[in-house]
Amino acid sequence: xxxxxxxxxxxxxxxxxxxxxxxxxxxxxxxxxxxxxxxxxxxxxxxxxxxxxxxxxxxxxxxxxxxxxxxxxxxxxxxxxxxxxxxxxxxxxxxxxxxxxxxxxxxxxxxxxxxxxxxxxxxxxxxxxxxxxxxxxxxxxxxxxxxxxxxxxxxxxxxxxxxxxxxxxxxxxxxxxxxxxxxxxxxxxxxxxxxxxxxxxxxxxxxxxxxxxxxxxxxxxxxxxxxxxxxxxxxxxxxxxxxxxxxxxxxxxxxxxxxxxxxxxxxxxxxxxxxxxxxxxxxxxxxxxxxxxxxxxxxxxxxxxxxxxxxxxxxxxxxxxxxxxxxxxxxxxxxxxxxxxxxxxxxxxxxxxxxxxxxxxxxxxxxxxxxxxxxxxxxxxxxxxxxxxxxxxxxxxxxxxxxxxxxxxxxxxxxxxxxxxxxxxxxxxxxxxxxxxxxxxxxxxxxxxxxxxxxxxxxxxxxxxxxxxxxxxxxxxxxxxxxxxxxxxxxxxxxxxxxxxxxxxxxxxxxxxxxxxxxxxxxxxxxxxxxxxxxxxxxxxxxxxxxx
Amino acid sequence: xxxxxxxxxxxxxxxxxxxxxxxxxxxxxxxxxxxxxxxxxxxxxxxxxxxxxxxxxxxxxxxxxxxxxxxxxxxxxxxxxxxxxxxxxxxxxxxxxxxxxxxxxxxxxxxxxxxxxxxxxxxxxxxxxxxxxxxxxxxxxxxxxxxxxxxxxxxxxxxxxxxxxxxxxxxxxxxxxxxxxxxxxxxxxxxxxxxxxxxxxxxxxxxxxxxxxxxxxxxxxxxxxxxxxxxxxxxxxxxxxxxxxxxxxxxxxxxxxxxxxxxxxxxxxxxxxxxxxxxxxxxxxxxxxxxxxxxxxxxxxxxxxxxxxxxxxxxxxxxxxxxxxxxxxxxxxxxxxxxxx
Numbered sequence: 001x002x003x004x005x006x007x008x009x010x011x012x013x014x015x016x017x018x019x020x021x022x023x024x025x026x027x028x029x030x031x032x033x034x035x036x037x038x039x040x041x042x043x044x045x046x047x048x049x050x051x052x053x054x055x056x057x058x059x060x061x062x063x064x065x066x067x068x069x070x071x072x073x074x075x076x077x078x079x080x081x082x083x084x085x086x087x088x089x090x091x092x093x094x095x096x097x098x099x100x101x102x103x104x105x106x107x108x109x110x111x112x113x114x115x116x117x118x119x120x121x122x123x124x125x126x127x128x129x130x131x132x133x134x135x136x137x138x139x140x141x142x143x144x145x146x147x148x149x150x151x152x153x154x155x156x157x158x159x160x161x162x163x164x165x166x167x168x169x170x171x172x173x174x175x176x177x178x179x180x181x182x183x184x185x186x187x188x189x190x191x192x193x194x195x196x197x198x199x200x201x202x203x204x205x206x207x208x209x210x211x212x213x214x215x216x217x218x219x220x221x222x223x224x225x226x227x228x229x230x231x232x233x234x235x236x237x238x239x240x241x242x243x244x245x246x247x248x249x250x251x252x253x254x255x256x257x258x259x260x261x262x263x264x265x266x267x268x269x270x271x272x273x274x275x276x277x278x279x280x281x282x283x284x285x286x287x288x289x290x291x292x293x294x295x296x297x298x299x300x301x302x303x304x305x306x307x308x309x310x311x312x313x314x315x316x317x318x319x320x321x322x323x324x325x326x327x328x329x330x331x332x333x334x335x336x337x338x339x340x341x342x343x344x345x346x347x348x349x350x351x352x353x354x355x356x357x358x359x360x361x362x363x364x365x366x367x368x369x370x371x372x373x374x375x376x377x378x379x380x381x382x383x384x385x386x387x388x389x390x391x392x393x394x395x396x397x398x399x400x401x402x403x404x405x406x407x408x409x410x411x412x413x414x415x416x417x418x419x420x421x422x423x424x425x426x427x428x429x430x431x432x433x434x435x436x437x438x439x440x441x442x443x444x445x446x447x448x449x450x451x452x453x454x455x456x457x458x459x460x461x462x463x464x465x466x467x468x469x470x471x472x473x474x475x476x477x478x479x480x481x482x483x484x485x486x487x488x489x490x491x492x493x494x495x496x497x498x499x500x501x502x503x504x505x506x507x508x509x510x511x512x513x514x515x516x517x518x519x520x521x522x523x524x525x526x527x528x529x530x531x532x533x534x535x536x537x538x539x540x541x542x543x544x545x546x547x548x
Numbered sequence: 549x550x551x552x553x554x555x556x557x558x559x560x561x562x563x564x565x566x567x568x569x570x571x572x573x574x575x576x577x578x579x580x581x582x583x584x585x586x587x588x589x590x591x592x593x594x595x596x597x598x599x600x601x602x603x604x605x606x607x608x609x610x611x612x613x614x615x616x617x618x619x620x621x622x623x624x625x626x627x628x629x630x631x632x633x634x635x636x637x638x639x640x641x642x643x644x645x646x647x648x649x650x651x652x653x654x655x656x657x658x659x660x661x662x663x664x665x666x667x668x669x670x671x672x673x674x675x676x677x678x679x680x681x682x683x684x685x686x687x688x689x690x691x692x693x694x695x696x697x698x699x700x701x702x703x704x705x706x707x708x709x710x711x712x713x714x715x716x717x718x719x720x721x722x723x724x725x726x727x728x729x730x731x732x733x734x735x736x737x738x739x740x741x742x743x744x745x746x747x748x749x750x751x752x753x754x755x756x757x758x759x760x761x762x763x764x765x766x767x768x769x770x771x772x773x774x775x776x777x778x779x780x781x782x783x784x785x786x787x788x789x790x791x792x793x794x795x796x797x798x799x800x801x802x803x804x805x806x807x808x809x810x811x812x813x814x815x816x817x818x819x820x821x822x823x824x825x826x827x828x829x830x831x832x833x834x835x836x837x838x839x840x841x842x843x844x845x846x847x848x849x850x851x852x853x854x855x856x857x858x859x860x861x862x863x864x865x866x867x868x869x870x871x872x873x874x875x876x877x878x879x880x881x882x883x884x885x886x887x888x889x
Contacts, residue, residue, distance in 0.1 A: 082813055
């Protein structure tokens with residue numbers, strides 16, 4: 001437990017992904033089975049303990065410390081597990097020196113009846129130090145909050161075994177904690193674990209962004225083109241379990257099972273009565289046959305609960321790009337031109353209206369494709385054009401390769417929107433950037449009571465080079481007019497101010513922002529040292545870009 | 549005779565009428581007794597200053613030779629008469645030269661602790677328990693969540709991290725007076741023999757410790773371009789320097805901070821600290837409680853810190869306890885460090 005507690009402790013404070021990964025790998029290297037497997041389960045959110053609730057922890061501490069001192073301490077610390085971990089009294093007799101393994105704790109917890117849990121927990125808390133108690137309480141109450149995603153933890157397993165990142169993801173859904181077979185495999189002690197999952201995930205194929213120079217070596221006759229839909233990439237999988245029951249799952253592109261977030265889509269898939277199939281597609285909201293822009297789909301994302309009203313107002317739809325598996329046959333070694341008719345045939349048999357085919361875009365030269373990309377509404381997309389963020393180029397002979405191989409697939413996004421805005425506030429960054437002012441809030445002009453004022457329209461923290469960041473940081477330090485904690489307000493008026501050219505993917509109406517607009521994916525395209533602040537854009541011109 | 553007959557609270561600080569002196573006054577005063585050299589306790593401009601030899605040396609280093617008109621050196625344990633009061637200085641274990649001040653008047657004993665700790669520190673004389681009628685205790689960490697682990701354990705974590713990340717410099721934020729030198733000494737005790745790199749702001753005070761005979765091993769001042777090459781090395785700097793321009797030359801450093809505040813996760817996170825080291829020169833909750841009981845006092849005054857919890861605890865044990873809301877004491881070095889170093 002102490003090793004695991006130390007790991008959680010370091011992870012909680014380490015901001016960098018790479019360093020978090022190093023810490024996890026180091027732990028896998030030095031910790032024993034089954035402890036490390038249960039640690040992996042904790043980090044991937046696969047461990048739950050039904051009986052361990054915060055109320056139980058509160059009751060335990062109430063028996064042991066003065067209630068006034070507890071109230072003052074809790075008020076100061078602000079976190080129950082942490083307060084209890086720090087205040088827990090030292091036991092009168094020195095506890096068993098035998099260090100407790102995480103594995104033993106997890107196995108005991110699963111066996112312990114609810115009524116016996118307080119006594120068991122007290123024994124452990126007596127035996128652990130502050131960090132150990134904190135980790136144990138975080139673990140059992142299921143609130144680790146150490147900034148480690150399931151994907152990061154799984155990738156760390158792969159890296160630990162010198163395997164490509166997605167290898168672990170592919171076998172993951174058939175595995176159970178403490179993952180002895182997984183560790184045996186990545187350490188080269190046994191074969192790849194057999195996937196018994198009837199609806200497993202397959203790593204999706206991703207594309208590289210295409211540059212002007214890339215086109216020089218490409219022949220349009222070798223490629224197919226599709227719209228790049230602005231939704232959420234998903235993988236829909238159906239299969240039969242050992243009892244002959246149909247299993248239907250929806251995965252995110254990182255392999256996370258997102259079925260519970262989109263129950264209506266899973267029902268629609270189950271209702272389609274496909275046999276064993278794996279469909280690669282885009283999750284969209286479609287109303288009255290019209291694909292809605294991403295801002296509408298966003299209402300369905302990151303929801304804890306999914307109400308009937310939400311389902312009715314934001315009807316989901318899958319636009320299918322590819323077919324990976326059909327009736328147990330792996331189609332991935334086939335070419336795009338061989339897979340595509342299989343997908344078309346599958347969807348031709350389906351009558352439900354919730355899944356359809358992503359159409360091909362006709363073109364005979366890069367020029368004609370460029371024209372389609374510039375105005376999809378005139379190239380077959382019609383009113384759906386608002387939900388298109390560019391075109392995809394796929395080699396006709398491309399087999400389906402999980403990951404992001406360079407060459408077979410390309411994405412060619414629509415040009416971003418650009419505005420010139422004025423830097424208003426800068427904030428220190430985190431981690432490596434903690435000594436730099438690297439988060440920039442910018443605004444545009446609008447009229448208020450007869451005078452022009454700047455209104456903030458967005459915040460950007462990338463797009464610039466390291467060299468440019470140095471210059472921006474220096475400019476901020478030399479033009480500060482006031483400070484609020486980590487934030488500096490800089491000189492920004494008609495005569496003095498720094499103009500930033502901001503590129504962004506789209507604009508949505510927003511009631512949460514003073515300006516009434518919210519940018520998608522803003523970044524700093526250029527620093528306009530040359531441009532006077534008075535010539536920056538106005539809110540009126542920005543509002544003209546609003547969709548809908 | 550009662551405590552408040554001997555010491556009264558004034559805007560300048562604690563005042564003893566019988567001896568006509570102040571203790572750690574926050575304003576220029578005719579006569580001041582100084583417990584230790586931290587800037588919030590030892591200010592310049594007093595008419596006369598009485599303190600230990602080390603504290604006087606620290607004040608002179610920080611403020612120049614004219615920091616006071618006259619000075620009087622106190623020796624640990626030596627009783628000196630000031631007016632009607634008898635005064636003596638005793639080790640507080642806080643930093644080099646730190647003292648508790650015992651005042652005796654008509655058989656009544658009152659102790660002003662200044663800042664103190666009971667934990668292991670090779671750089672100063674350990675705290676001495678003084679039996680007294682009234683004890684005036686600091687309470688910087690006066691909540692039961694503050695329990696400092698053994699400092700040697702925390703230093704062990706620092707050295708483990710240097711081994712786990714041999715490519716990253718370890719910047720250890722530590723207050724310039726006391727904490728920085730204690731860290732040096734503890735790191736040496738743990739067997740680390742490599743040179744330790746120092747921020748320019750703590751050089752002089754470290755030299756003063758050396759001149760007082762405290763063994764700290766080899767230290768080096770950091771110059772410009774070297775910063776990028778200090779992977780796996782330990783660098784000690786003022787806490788604010790870890791977030792300043794100065795820190796920029798290091799490549800992906802591990803930012804550590806040695807302070808009792810690091811016990812609280814939110815505080816460590818707010819400070820951008822990746823390796824919080826719970827090492828304090830102040831008493832933790834258990835030490836505060838134990839010390840109050842050890843003195844066998846009947847009356848306890850609690851100053852600068854979280855007074856309420858300790859007052860509550862002492863009252864529960866039948867002591868007369870009251871908070872003294874003294875203004876002007878806190879952590880030193882909280883201001884931003886100079887960018888140059």
